[in-house]
Amino acid sequence: MKSLFKTVASAGIALAVSATTLMAGPLMDRINKGEPVRIGFANEVPWAYPGENNKPLGFVNAYVLGVLHEMGYDNVTPVVTDWGGLIPGLNAGRFDMVTGGLYILNSRCQNVDFSEPMAKVGDAFVVPKGNPKNLNNYSQIAKAGAMFVTGAGYNQVESAKKGGIPDDHVMTVPGPTEILAAVRAGRADAGGVTYFTAQNLAKQSNGALEVSDATQLPEWTQSWVGIGFRKNDSDFVKKFNAAQKKYLGSPEMMKAVEQYGYTKANLPGDKTAAQACAMK
Structure with a gap:
């Protein structure tokens, strides 16, 4: 009986361990393997x-x-x-x-x-020094018929559409380096990024670009960051x-x-x- 009890108990423990393993997602499974x-x-x-x-x-x-x-x-x-x-x-x-x-x-x-x-982070634009076209929000870009550039997959693609910028005035590029290059070269009038990124790009431009007045952007452009x-x-x-x-x-x-x-x-x-x- 003792032997049978031990066998059943061991099987129960094994099943519990197996169930725990089955419930673990791929990441916990990697961690449990020491990866x-x-x-x-x-x-x-x-x-x-x-x-x-x-x-x-x-x-x-x-x-x-x-x-x-x-x-x-x-x-x-x-x-x-x-x-x-x-x-x-x-x-x-x-x-x-x-x-x-x-x-x-x-x-x-x-x-x-x-x-x-x-x-919690808001958007901003990088624009030529002095912001000659006064581009501080999406509706201003749309009304001016200005060219807008942002990164492929960036939330600013959706924001531009919501703000009324037509698709043929939205240029998408791989990332910040290309956004900076497009605005500096005059291929785009404003580059849409986050406020943090805009500050960094303005610094990289050696005075050629500046950050737009982010306070003129509507509340809906505020976003929350997650992992x-x-x-x-x-x-x-x-x-x-x-x-x-x-x-x-x-x-x-x-x-x-x-x-x-x-x-x-x-x-x-x-x-x-x-x-x-x-x-x-």
């Missing part, structure tokens, strides 16, 4: 960008590394791709999360799961959100991100990912 967490990002200064040997730099990367450390995960591998390849690369299994600074948009929520927000995960990694997302709740806004976090320009004004408030998904 690294692969973070995916593009070259988006100061959000997330590669340093020497693809070292993950930028305030979103710094933030994510802090949350992962809070969770006890320090085995991390960076994977650099272009912006348009972030969500496809995530769902194709090339990396395990997107740290590139994704706005939580309804169109993206159909394809990925987001962590709870880690930042993107595959739909079948919901178990990990729950753990990430629990750790994020402790880390977000902490002295440790603010110290890690301050060099990139993130301040307390960028904290997301009480907006949830579900609310952000429903808004935009």
Whole structure:
């Protein structure tokens, strides 16, 4: 009887372990096997960008590394791709999360799961010095018949349409470098990016470009930033959100991100990912 009892008990334990394993998503399965967490990002200064040997730099990367450390995960591998390849690369299994600074948009929520927000950020334009055409919001660009440039896959593509800019006046390019080049060369009158990116591009232009007056943009251009995960990694997302709740806004976090320009004004408030998904 004792032997039979031990056999049944052992089988029960094995089944419980098996069930736990089955419930684990691909990311937790990798972690349980001792494999690294692969973070995916593009070259988006100061959000997330590669340093020497693809070292993950930028305030979103710094933030994510802090949350992962809070969770006890320090085995991390960076994977650099272009912006348009972030969500496809995530769902194709090339990396395990997107740290590139994704706005939580309804169109993206159909394809990925987001962590709870880690930042609130607005749009801005880079324009020629002096802003000669007075382009500070999307409707002004539409009325002026001006050419607008932004990155492929950027939320500003949707914003331009909502703001009334016709499709034939919207140019899409791979990323910030090409946006800067298009406005500097006069192929576009305004480049649509985030406020953080606009500041960085203006600095890179050596005085040729400036940042538009972002206060003239409507409230609906404000967006919340989350970390993107595959739909079948919901178990990990729950753990990430629990750790994020402790880390977000902490002295440790603010110290890690301050060099990139993130301040307390960028904290997301009480907006949830579900609310952000429903808004935009």
